[in-house]
Amino acid sequence: MPVELEDAKRTAIAMQLAEMKAVQNLLILTEQRLMNEVNDDSVHQQLQNMLEQDQKNLGVLDTVMIQYGVQAELKDAVKQNLERTRSLIEGSKLTPSEKLLQHELLKHRQTMAGLIIHKAAQIVGADVEVAIAPLHTINFENRAHQEQLKGSLEILGVLELTGQEPDQGVQARTEDAITAFTGVVGSVVTRTDDEMSIRDVLLMDHSKTDILFAEVLGNNDPQKIREYFGQLYQDVKVHGLAEEQVLYPALSPYYDQMQEIVDQTDHVIELLNKMKSFNPANPNFKAQVEQLRLAVRGHIDQEERDIFPRIKDNLSSEQQKTLATDFKAAKSNLQEQQQEQKTFSPPQPSVSPSNSSYQAKSWLIFMNNTIPWKLVFQTKAVINWIEAVILLVGDRWIREALNTEPLVNTEYSQLVYGLVFIIGIGYWWVSQDITKNDAIIKLGIYAQFSVFTVLAYHTLFGNLHPFYLVSGVIDLTFGILFVLYLYLRNHAEENIQTKEI
Ligand SMILES: [Fe+2]
Ligand SMILES: [Fe+2]
Numbered sequence: 464m465p466v467e468l469e470d471a472k473r474t475a476i477a478m479q480l481a482e483m484k485a486v487q488n489l490l491i492l493t494e495q496r497l498m499n500e501v502n503d504d505s506v507h508q509q510l511q512n513m514l515e516q517d518q519k520n521l522g523v524l525d526t527v528m529i530q531y532g533v534q535a536e537l538k539d540a541v542k543q544n545l546e547r548t549r550s551l552i553e554g555s556k557l558t559p560s561e562k563l564l565q566h567e568l569l570k571h572r573q574t575m576a577g578l579i580i581h582k583a584a585q586i587v588g589a590d591v592e593v594a595i596a597p598l599h600t601i602n603f604e605n606r607a608h609q610e611q612l613k614g615s616l617e618i619l620g621v622l623e624l625t626g627q628e629p630d631q632g633v634q635a636r637t638e639d640a641i642t643a644f645t646g647v648v649g650s651v652v653t654r655t656d657d658e659m660s661i662r663d664v665l666l667m668d669h670s671k672t673d674i675l676f677a678e679v680l681g682n683n684d685p686q687k688i689r690e691y692f693g694q695l696y697q698d699v700k701v702h703g704l705a706e707e708q709v710l711y712p713a714l715s716p717y718y719d720q721m722q723e724i725v726d727q728t729d730h731v732i733e734l735l736n737k738m739k740s741f742n743p744a745n746p747n748f749k750a751q752v753e754q755l756r757l758a759v760r761g762h763i764d765q766e767e768r769d770i771f772p773r774i775k776d777n778l779s780s781e782q783q784k785t786l787a788t789d790f791k792a793a794k795s796n797l798q799e800q801q802q803e804q805k806t807f808s809p810p811q812p813s814v815s816p817s818n819s820s821y822q823a824k825s826w827l828i829f830m831n832n833t834i835p836w837k838l839v840f841q842t843k844a845v846i847n848w849i850e851a852v853i854l855l856v857g858d859r860w861i862r863e864a865l866n867t868e869p870l871v872n873t874e875y876s877q878l879v880y881g882l883v884f885i886i887g888i889g890y891w892w893v894s895q896d897i898t899k900n901d902a903i904i905k906l907g908i909y910a911q912f913s914v915f916t917v918l919a920y921h922t923l924f925g926n927l928h929p930f931y932l933v934s935g936v937i938d939l940t941f942g943i944l945f946v947l948y949l950y951l952r953n954h955a956e957e958n959i960q961t962k963e964i
Contacts (some may be wrong), residue, residue, distance in 0.1 A: 477535035847887025
């Protein structure tokens with residue numbers, strides 16, 4: 464039996480590749496035609512960029528086909544279908560926006576074809592996978608183009624229908640950003656984690672940033688703004704720092720303006736840090752957010768325009784995957800660090816009830832860093848108990864030792880020391896949760912200052928042996944400590960409130 468040279472599956476893939484090449488040529492033609500017909504600057508610029516990438520991708524496609532090594536002809540039906548589209552594009556029956564719609568459909572078709580070939584190659588064999596590996600970058604760019612085209616279609620369509628540019632207000636921007644994000648995520652989730660390249664990961668982050676900005680700017684509820692800004696703060700900071708740790712050093716040999724990118728990142732982080740103490744209810748807040756958004760967007764644009772192609776041109780797909788893994792690890796570390804820092808100095812806790820325990824926890828940590836307050840209250844409780852018991856039980860011996868008169872009405876001293884013991888129980892309760900029972904602390908302050916005053920007065924006028932003043936001084940000391948405690952705590956709480964707004 465002769466060796467089977469023709470594998471049906473391989474031929475089918477070859478046909479799909481041939482179709483991709485035909486579609487790629489048609490995409491280029493459409494872009495060239497549209498550039499002559501479209502007046503809008505942003506759409507024109509977008510088409511220009513797309514054309515450059517598509518021309519380069521045509522070369523990539525050629526390489527893939529050569530590497531693949533199996534040739535196939537286009538199916539007649541496909542040929543006719545593409546011919547029809549070509550005549551529509553070259554003709555004058557369609558408006559520019561209608562032609563752009565045809566172009567967008569072609570892009571979709573191209574994206575799907577690339578994705579299907581990629582998946583099919585996984586089934587057919589490792590050699591096929593290797594041969595078609597560069598398709599991955601084409602697929603990636605096509606997905607991005609699809610998202611961009613949605614925006615251009617909107618502009619041209621609305622312009623043709625109304626003679627005006629569409630509303631690019633905050634609501635529209637939110638929807639655009641969410642659409643873009645869904646597109647990116649949708650394209651990425653079809654791949655396994657280790658197939659995700661660094662550009663996929665970065666692009667997902669960038670799109671999420673757009674959404675968060677749109678959410679912050681589109682909201683009027685200070686609580687919601689605070690929530691979104693909190694997320695934005697964390698996401699952008701972590702993303703930027705992880706890029707500085709992993710991405711920029713890896714790419715700096717291929718990009719001589721890397722310092723500029725690093726400076727931009729530092730600037731954005733500086734702005735973020737400044738803004739975290741601002742009050743979202745302040746009318747200037749949104750203007751500041753918009754300023755931040757412009758800085759971030761400008762930076763992202765430069766990154767996607769300059770660094771993305773350098774990733775693709777200089778790093779192997781293996782290196783890109785490694786970079787993606789390292790980037791994700793760096794982010795995860797930074798997120799952990801942020802979480803820890805948050806526990807000590809929260810950047811944006813809110814005033815909702817769910818956060819009040821969080822606030823309490825924060826200042827508790829702050830307070831205990833100053834002095835272990837729990838121990839202070841425990842100590843005073845034990846001192847009260849020991850003092851009460853010794854003075855109650857040992858009153859007679861103490862007076863003998865001090866050579867002072869025995870008491871006439873012992874019931875009074877028993878009442879006093881009984882109260883000292885009971886107040887000790889109160890301090891113990893305070894020590895169990897120093898965020899509660901402020902009233903007991905205040906009562907303790909009055910009691911301790913009174914004890915000292917009375918004892919000091921009688922010692923001063925010689926009515927009392929100075930030995931008794933020892934307990935008065937102890938009370939005075941703890942009285943001062945209790946005052947200090949309440950003062951520091953109120954201060955810490957005020958600090959957190961200011962940070963929060
Ligand atoms: Fe960046
Ligand atoms: Fe980035």
